[in-house]
Amino acid sequence: MIKTTFTEEDFVKYNDPKNVMMQLFGVTCSVCGVDEIDFIDEKAPKTLGQVAEEILAENPEIDDEELNEMIEPQIEAWQELDDYNASIGMPTFLCYNCHDQLIEGEISISMTEEE
Numbered sequence: 518m519i520k521t522t523f524t525e526e527d528f529v530k531y532n533d534p535k536n537v538m539m540q541l542f543g544v545t546c547s548v549c550g551v552d553e554i555d556f557i558d559e560k561a562p563k564t565l566g567q568v569a570e571e572i573l574a575e576n577p578e579i580d581d582e583e584l585n586e587m588i589e590p591q592i593e594a595w596q597e598l599d600d601y602n603a604s605i606g607m608p609t610f611l612c613y614n615c616h617d618q619l620i621e622g623e624i625s626i627s628m629t630e631e632e
């Protein structure tokens with residue numbers, strides 16, 4: 518089912534400590550492409566920054582390679598969500614402006630076919 522209306526309940530505040538997602542993927546607003554994310558899909562898994570922070574809190578001696586391995590399943594969870602969202606016209610990442618405008622119904626998500 519294609520999603521056409523959006524409410525505040527559809528999104529939660531984005532919190533990615535140390536901007537891990539930004540560094541790994543260069544995440545951008547799903548609508549306009551700016552790299553300042555303020556909100557994400559409320560179905561989203563924990564951000565990679567949150568997961569990394571928890572892992573480091575429990576395993577202070579962990580090295581980067583081990584940390585990356587432990588984050589891996591979370592990366593897949595994000596990929597799955599983003600693929601699913603793309604299929605239903607739901608943005609995964611939103612900047613402040615697009616979040617406001619979507620909820621106000623001032624803009625809509627245009628579905629484009631993959632090339």
Ligand SMILES: [Zn+2]
Pocket residue numbers: 546547548549550551611612613614615616
């Ligand atoms: Zn935007």
